[in-house]
Amino acid sequence: MAQSGKGRLNYRCPSCFLRDLDVDMFFDKEKREYYCLRCQYTGTEADVLRKNKMIRFRYRDMLKRYAEDSFEKFED
Amino acid sequence: MDRMILNLIHRPEMVPEYAEKVTGHGLAEDIARTSLLTESLDIFKTQQRIAHESGLKTTIQMTYASLFSDEAVGLAKEHREKYGDEISLTFLGLPCREFRDKYNTKEFCIWMFSMEDKKAIVRDVFEKFYSRFGFYPESTGSYYMDADLIKHIKTAYPSVKCAVATCWEEGPKAYHTCNNSWYTFLDGGPWAPWIPSKANTHVPAENEEEDSGIVAVPHLSRDLIACYDGNGSNFGTHPQNVLRGMIYKGGKYPYLFNLIDQFRYQARFNNGFSYNMMYVGPGWMNKMGRWEASYKLLYKSYADGCAYYGKLKKQGKLVDMTMSEFADYFRRKKTYTEPECALWRDILYGSQKQVFWYCDPFMRTCVNMDQGGALIDLRPYAAKLVRPVGIGTKHVQDASYPYLIQEKYRAGYFTHYAGEGTVRSARLVYKGEVIDLCLCRTKAHFNRKGKQRVLTLDPVNIEFSDLTLKLQTTITFEEGIGRIRFDRRILEMSRSGEEVNIDEYTVASYGTNEYPEDMTGLVLEMGKGGEKVEIAYEYKCREKMLECADYTACVLPPIATRVSMTCEGREKRGYFKEGYAFSPMFTLGFTGKLRDKEVFTTWLNLERAD
Numbered sequence: 193m194a195q196s197g198k199g200r201l202n203y204r205c206p207s208c209f210l211r212d213l214d215v216d217m218f219f220d221k222e223k224r225e226y227y228c229l230r231c232q233y234t235g236t237e238a239d240v241l242r243k244n245k246m247i248r249f250r251y252r253d254m255l256k257r258y259a260e261d262s263f264e265k266f267e268d
Numbered sequence: 269m270d271r272m273i274l275n276l277i278h279r280p281e282m283v284p285e286y287a288e289k290v291t292g293h294g295l296a297e298d299i300a301r302t303s304l305l306t307e308s309l310d311i312f313k314t315q316q317r318i319a320h321e322s323g324l325k326t327t328i329q330m331t332y333a334s335l336f337s338d339e340a341v342g343l344a345k346e347h348r349e350k351y352g353d354e355i356s357l358t359f360l361g362l363p364c365r366e367f368r369d370k371y372n373t374k375e376f377c378i379w380m381f382s383m384e385d386k387k388a389i390v391r392d393v394f395e396k397f398y399s400r401f402g403f404y405p406e407s408t409g410s411y412y413m414d415a416d417l418i419k420h421i422k423t424a425y426p427s428v429k430c431a432v433a434t435c436w437e438e439g440p441k442a443y444h445t446c447n448n449s450w451y452t453f454l455d456g457g458p459w460a461p462w463i464p465s466k467a468n469t470h471v472p473a474e475n476e477e478e479d480s481g482i483v484a485v486p487h488l489s490r491d492l493i494a495c496y497d498g499n500g501s502n503f504g505t506h507p508q509n510v511l512r513g514m515i516y517k518g519g520k521y522p523y524l525f526n527l528i529d530q531f532r533y534q535a536r537f538n539n540g541f542s543y544n545m546m547y548v549g550p551g552w553m554n555k556m557g558r559w560e561a562s563y564k565l566l567y568k569s570y571a572d573g574c575a576y577y578g579k580l581k582k583q584g585k586l587v588d589m590t591m592s593e594f595a596d597y598f599r600r601k602k603t604y605t606e607p608e609c610a611l612w613r614d615i616l617y618g619s620q621k622q623v624f625w626y627c628d629p630f631m632r633t634c635v636n637m638d639q640g641g642a643l644i645d646l647r648p649y650a651a652k653l654v655r656p657v658g659i660g661t662k663h664v665q666d667a668s669y670p671y672l673i674q675e676k677y678r679a680g681y682f683t684h685y686a687g688e689g690t691v692r693s694a695r696l697v698y699k700g701e702v703i704d705l706c707l708c709r710t711k712a713h714f715n716r717k718g719k720q721r722v723l724t725l726d727p728v729n730i731e732f733s734d735l736t737l738k739l740q741t742t743i744t745f746e747e748g749i750g751r752i753r754f755d756r757r758i759l760e761m762s763r764s765g766e767e768v769n770i771d772e773y774t775v776a777s778y779g780t781n782e783y784p785e786d787m788t789g790l791v792l793e794m795g796k797g798g799e800k801v802e803i804a805y806e807y808k809c810r811e812k813m814l815e816c817a818d819y820t821a822c823v824l825p826p827i828a829t830r831v832s833m834t835c836e837g838r839e840k841r842g843y844f845k846e847g848y849a850f851s852p853m854f855t856l857g858f859t860g861k862l863r864d865k866e867v868f869t870t871w872l873n874l875e876r877a878d
Contacts, residue, residue, distance in 0.1 A: 257526065
């Protein structure tokens with residue numbers, strides 16, 4: 193089995209990212225999968241991209257645009 | 269709304285952080301690689317172009333490596349002439365063949381070198397700068413600039429009047445996010461520009477005598493809720509950091525603009541002053557992309573960020589200044605003891621949480637309205653702690669200013685199983701029922717009365733099984749004293765003849781990270797007239813109480829701090845609690861009685877121990 197390398201981008205491990213850890217993954221070209229050195233995650237590029245977006249569940253106001261004078265206005 | 273001040277800073281970093289690790293993977297390290305140097309300079313050119321196209325001037329912080337590049341030096345001169353950019357000098361970007369040949373180290377953080385090396389490097393980079401430009405810079409910086417370093421620079425090169433001097437709350441949280449490989453322990457400092465004291469960079473100078481001689485600016489303007497809880501690198505005025513946090517969708521990132529606007533909003537609490545700093549290193553605009561973000565998106569986010577600042581400028585809502593221009597402006601605008609205040613809301617998670625940050629030469633603290641106005645962070649600047657950092661000192665890497673209260677590292681109201689966490693709050697007690705204000709979510713309103721900054725919290729309802737009451741908290745910060753006043757007033761009671769007990773408490777400890785320090789040597793004391801009760805901390809879980817005490821206090825020699833509480837209230841009793849090994853804290857407090865319409869007042873006081 194040959195050594196692994198970086199993939200197209202230096203993708204982060206989705207499982208670690210969800211616990212506020214930015215860990216670059218490496219790409220196993222024989223298995224065509226990314227894997228994490230720190231935890232047990234393995235996955236395809238599509239899986240990585242999909243799961244790294246999971247963190248957005250925290251950001252309920254991610255797409256909200258606040259008006260300039262609204263920072264002390266709270267909804268009931 | 270007053271006009272926000274913007275410092276937009278770029279650096280031609282010939283070997284960008286990340287680039288060698290990322291783009292050079294699988295190759296033997298070569299920081300003189302032509303392709304790396306060329307790409308780095310191209311990124312700098314791109315950033316400069318974007319800024320100028322947005323109508324903004326920049327501060328060009330030349331790195332040591334870039335001073336060896338004729339092209340980088342030529343560009344800086346040209347842009348100074350053409351756009352009014354300032355040519356400055358940074359201690360970031362030290363790595364290059366010339367530096368490594370001379371110092372035989374891969375170290376690149378100026379504050380971590382020995383003092384001897386710091387002096388040599390300062391001389392090298394300043395003199396190299398002079399040889400290329402014919403003058404010495406007026407501004408400088410790094411991720412952190414320790415007090416001894418600033419003192420040396422100011423003595424050797426008095427032209428310097430401004431420096432990037434800390435990254436707000438970049439400490440253990442950033443370390444953890446980077447898989448415990450990013451050694452910037454810089455917690456506990458100001459989030460907005462300040463004049464550092466000679467004793468400790470984090471601590472604002474109280475007067476001219478303490479003035480280090482420079483105006484400091486933080487590296488980036490960071491979200492005052494998100495950065496305190498999470499990875500600071502995701503939540504600042506750094507578009508690519510926002511991408512790093514995945515805080516975007518479909519090429520849209522309104523959070524970045526909300527963040528900028530909320531900083532503009534702070535002018536209301538700071539005598540018309542508000543400030544932003546954007547400083548993106550070239551490594552973040554790597555042509556290969558960065559983590560999940562393509563180069564196209566990295567580029568777009570930077571262009572959009574600059575365009576927004578440019579739009580605000582055109583609308584008369586923003587003024588772009590170079591760092592040295594800003595230093596002059598800031599010294600005209602601020603007095604030494606004038607605090608920096610921030611009434612800040614959550615703009616990302618949808619929680620509607622609100623906090624208030626306060627910083628002056630005596631303290632930095634945070635009030636959490638989601639916990640009834642509890643203090644969740646407290647740094648005793650009053651101690652003006654001398655704490656050298658770098659090789660040869662006791663704190664090689666740890667430049668954080670120690671806390672007394674830090675709810676994330678040392679728990680706040682909630683703890684597992686046993687013990688207490690650090691927090692300053694109050695409990696109401698009635699017929700055996702106890703209700704802590706930490707569980708009463710509310711909001712606050714700011715106003716200024718002369719030298720006082722007053723937070724008036726919306727009243728909260730306290731519901732015992734057979735008595736309800738409405739309680740209002742007012743928190744007053746007194747400029748130039750190092751004292752916080754808490755007033756608890758009962759506005760209404762379901763049965764007006766009833767009486768409740770109140771327990772105003774401060775659970776504290778000390779440290780700079782999550783782990784406990786040795787509490788031995790701390791002294792707990794209480795006094796009334798000539799009477800004094802005192803114990804040395806021995807983890808014995810002892811508690812003492814004194815009727816009608818004048819004060820209850822703890823002296824912490826390791827951080828040269830004395831913290832005390834004083835009180836005015838009916839049937840007041842002072843107390844302290846020692847703590848034990850599983851709960852290495854101490855508690856100071858006052859109990860008393862409250863009826864309808866009555867007020868119970870306590871003060872939290874910070875002093876230098878000696």
